[in-house]
Amino acid sequence: MKKTKIIIYTLVGGLLFYTINSIILNKSQASNQTENSEVISKQNNVNFELPNFENAAAKAIKSVVHIKSKFLQNSIYRYYDPFFGNRYFKQPKEEVASGSGVIISSDGYIITNKHVINKATEIEVVLNDKRTYNAKILGTDPNSDLALLKVEANNLDFLDFANSDNIKIGQWVLAVGNPFNLSSTVTAGIISAKSRKINILNDGGIEAFIQTDAAINAGNSGGALVNTDGQLIGINTAIQSNTGSFTGYGFAIPSNMAQKIVSDLKKYGEVKRAYIGIHISDINNDIKEYFSLNGLNGVLVSKVLSNSAAEKAGIKDLDVIIAINDITVNSVSELHEIIVQFSPGDEIKCKIKRGKKTIDLSFNLQE
Structure with missing residues (x-):
């Protein structure tokens, strides 16, 4: 009898211990799961938080205009002459080209692409609020495909220039313009590359484009590429496409270049x-081996021009320029993008490699 009671008490005690232990363990697991869920939730919020484009878009569309350029183009007409048969003559016909522009001051200065207003006899600017103005051409620059217009107006919304030297690959951007006459269109993407040369300008043209996958199409030319603060970082200029429509490769002139x-x-x-007064080339493996260079970094000085700023500063043929004003240089387009921001007479610091030596030089640029 006593043995039976002992066995029963033992079984009951074991059951209670198992039950209490299970309750405590479940509570602990539940607590850990809650904590883990909170950590994952916090991580998800950090990793998947998207930028808010609303403020940047609202600011940019007020400052991007629709440009309509009117120009005359000869059209060929045919008529039938009873004595001589089909005859042809030319008759000037007014055409209208469409593009975009960016207001850069409250008193009506507008930047656009030169190709948007080519041969224009009259330029009409349409604001986002549908107000229209006739614009005057103040100047054009075929080497960069930029033009400056002026309308007689005050208190206009405008975009501030950002420092395009500070942009990063992968950074979010918005492209704003009037593709296919669709006014005030905003598209989003990232910066895909910097200092890109795509060979669309004539000899002497300066190409150091910002590449983006934000959709750019016909009519976007001259429009704005802005950061998420609504600041101007580029002027949309070109696309690379086999179809004539956007395929993921758009190009904008950097704001620092445009501002200068x-x-x-x-x-x-x-x-x-x-100008520095040199001929330069990119360095690849063939050039490195041919000239016995110590690396692929920098750009090669293939020739120093006589009586140039470079010659006076002591730069020599086959020197390698690795930095300008402490900004690293690894391609011809990167060097052009930096130098185009300066004026004749400005002083720059130039870091070069000559063999195994690194040399720092300071000199004034020439015109």
Whole structure:
């Protein structure tokens, strides 16, 4: 009898211990799961939080205009002459080209692409609020495909220039313009590359484009590429496509380059360009081996021009420029993008490699 009671008590005690232990364990697991869920939730909020484009878009569309350029183009007409048969004659016909522009001051200065207003006899600017103005051409620069216009107006919304030297690959951007006459269109994407050369300008043209996958199409030319703060980082200029429509590759002129050029056009009616006085080339494996260079970084000085700023500063043929004003240079287009921001007479710091030596030079640019 006593043995039976002992067995029963033992079984009951074990059952109670198992039940209490299970309850405590379940509570602990539930607590851990809650904590883990909170951590995952917090991580998800950080990793998947998207930028808000609303403020940038609202600001940009007020400052991007629709440009309509009227120009005359000869059209060929045919008529039948009873004595001589079919005859042809030319008759001027007014055509209208469409593009975009960016207001850069409250008193009506507008930047656009030169190709948007080519051969224009009259330029009409349409604001986002549908107000229209006739615009005057203050100057154009074929080497960068930029133009500066002016309308007689005050208290206009405008975009501030951002420092395009500070942009990063992968950074979110908005493209704003009037593709296919669809006014005030905003598209989003990222910066895909910097200092891109795509060979669309004539000899002497300066190409150091920002590449983006934000949709750009016909009519976007001259429009704005802005950051998420609504600041201007580029002027949309071109696309690369086999179809003539956007396929993921759009290109914009960096804001630092645009700001210098329009400043000159406003002040002088032309661009005052500064030069180092050298011929340069990109460095690849073939050039590295041929000239026995110590690496692939920088750009090669293939020739120093006589009596140039470079010659006076002591730069020599086969030197390698690796930095300008502490900004690393690894391609011809990167160097052009930096130098185009300066005026004749400005002083720059140039870091070069000559063999195994690194040399720092300071000198003034020439016109």
